[in-house]
Amino acid sequence: MRALLPFMKKYKTFAILSPILMILEVLADIIIPYFMSRIVDIGIANRDVEYIVRIGLIMVGAALLAMTFGILSAHCGARAGYGFAAEIRKKTFNKIQSFSFANLDQFTVSSLITRLTNDCNTIGQVTMMSLRMAVRAPFLALFALIMAFQINASLARVFMIAIPITAIAITIILTKARPLFLMLQTRVDRVNAIIQENLTGIKVVKSFNRQRHEEGRFKQRNDSLKETALEAISLVIFLMPLLNIIVYSTIIAVLWIGGQKVVAGNMGGGELISFITYITQVLMALMMISFFFMQLLRGSASVGRILEVLNTESEIKEIEKPIKEVKDGSISFNHVSFCYPGSTENILNNINLDIKSGEVIGIIGSTGSSKSTLVQLIPRLYDVTEGSVAVGGIDVRDYDIKVLRDQVAFVLQKNTLFLGTIRENMKWGNEDASDEQIINALKQAQAWEFVSKFEDGLEHKVEQGGENFSGGQKQRLSIARSLMKSPKVIILDDSTSAIDMTTDAKIQKTFKEKLGHITTLIIAQRIASIQHADRIIVMHQGHIESIGNHETLLNISSIYREIYESQQKGVVG
Template identity: 45%
Template structure:
């Protein structure tokens, strides 16, 4: 019966622990999908990966040991002690004297080991961050022949983890000898004092059979406590992992739907009313300061500015990737905080600065913009984004497989595919965040010309480094240190704005004399 039920317990416990791990990963991933950018920034991508892998594995193993042993072992201790008391009476009470000693010892182990585990899991995060950074930038690593440097950096991080784990395991290792010392001390006392009772005049109190039974129960108590000791080690390690998992599950997104959201975006009007924004409450200064701006539906707006002028920060507030710190952003006459998030982001399509494609066919990647898009709609969007030019040359055309991250297409091709993907949303507002930087000027001009002809009612916001990409815009916004330095047409800014003049003439290779002749 023991063999049968033990085997059955092994099977059911394995299923239960694997199921728990699956459910935790499911809920953890679902929570992350609902996070805002600021939530993800708080944890970091590498830390979230560690929590979904290493931390959940620790919890899974501890849970399996708990449901297999943590019920059986205490019952064995209770039954063995009860029978030992029935056989030896007060002689068995010696077991009770070890409990305070064991309790104090275990408390000291926990107190010293837990902070180390807390530290080591954060070092795991850094280790995963190193791996992630290396793989994402492997082309740069190889082109600069920095493999040895990256290896040494990773080796140092791995060695830090090893040192901390060794230190923690050394502390936990005191657990087993402490248990053994107490129990063997009890057995020495039982053998000595029990033998004395058997051979003395008090043999009527305890006979050889009873003493033998007490020793048998002592071994059962020893085995049960050793099993509990093993669980204790695993639970101590898993406790910190569990806290890290719970921290993610309890994290609430900083962006949530209102109680009665708006499900329709009337048009592409955009208004900024006294908007200031910082990425973190701990930040020393605002990324955006006192922004006031109105964009009419259907207009084409260019945004120029140097690195760090907060161009991207400005447009991220329109699709509510972040919330304003002060002031309001309105789209279609309504505050973006009043919209249903899905509705808003479907109508405010953003092609981010860092374009991302996923493993799958070209058609599958494009249908991220509209999962129900027909083949004709896909082709029309690609023609508008000038992506059809290279897709038609591929052997399998729209069924051509894209490798993870789009590694088998060029930067310009990737950008055009991402623009086509955004166009399939048929948005009221289209934002291109430096999304044609890898495209040649001729193709860039064709894309902008196509926007004018085929999506005239869509508000188009183009962030660019090249003035050629925005000089035909209805209005050009000059950003400088998180503020709007100037707004005007190409001719107006060329006549009065120093930042625009400097950028224009540097790109057109003209000097100050030419400026005067202009």
């Protein structure tokens, strides 16, 4: 918890006020039974109506004060708790934004969502309750004990039996409940994970007719969550009647012993009544403490999971004085090997490659041959395991990351658009772009052709993930978005796979003729998409099998020839 304390700074005042107000409320609560005993023992005993009314009014006043302090304390507690949670959520969200791809592989998206929502909420609630309960319970118990001893010290000895029994009962139940509560958290996670995965892929689920299967998977996890929750709750349910038995037994004992004292004239009847109220307050305070520990348990699991995110350092670090300018679009790989974090197997092996600025490079190879992995190293989406990658003659690790990524535009294989308008999506590449620049980029990516047909043009709505566009349209918009940066290098990772051959050819032509100054890397499955590249790299099982232009490769690379022939057959047959 201490690690998160700095996030409370903004809400410090509320965090301090809440317990102080709570103490005032407790004082008012404590004084009320005392007045009650006065009314019984003096007012009623002497048949003094005026005294009864006077003390009665004071009692009402004390109750009003208790209420006011209670409301104010709850208000401050809520502000501190939820403000604290919002602050943690903000910091965690910002931290996730700084994550590298490797970090994102480590935490799944669904677990990050649970942390940002559930865990932050839990921390907020627990903080709010702790600020109040952690103060209320001990003070209430202490003051009520003092008052009870004041009234009758010998009678107060019942506490010596009642308190240990209550404490033991609570401890036993809590020890049993603890592992259940921890398990509950994991189960909630598992249900969230499946909901997240299923809803993001709901269309795939439907098209594969997997609803039944998914329902089964969901039911199993949902049921085990229910079972654990029931088990945990039934233990807690047990606590309440158990405490009631203890409270009532104590009251009976007090009535029996105290009753004799009252009869003997050693104690007032009113004193006995208020004594019983104090007993109830003390034992209820103990119960509150047990609830508080239970909350703390819930909170500490959440705090742990938030800290796990906050303490994760992005592997992609900037050096002290990063270079702020990329000279040109040349790229070189020197003895590069790479394995994904958490794995031991090298996905790339000793890659050496020199690409001149402005060259158009095609990359082809079977699926899983590490094409994407190779190009991801250029804008430092991942860092090399061995060797080095240089852009413009300088190691990519020496650049300011923002500068590097602005100059090396990457159209990811799994691309996505964001909720908003087409114009807003295009401005991702360049905040201050004019409509003219946007339209120009759209034209170069062959996207203007369909965007210009929309009545609202650039204002046309983009749904979350770009769901309202076809696969090919999305790809063309993604290419246009990358061009907005006016980069020195552009990487298209299978970005024209959903685009028809004719349009694809037009895009390739534009890249060759109009964007000749940009180094272009095109990963493609179709030979037609890269046939006219200056050079083509054939990837095979994590290494470069051969490099050359189309004609050369037909002669020297059996893999290339095989791909070519299979695709030719497709065209002919």
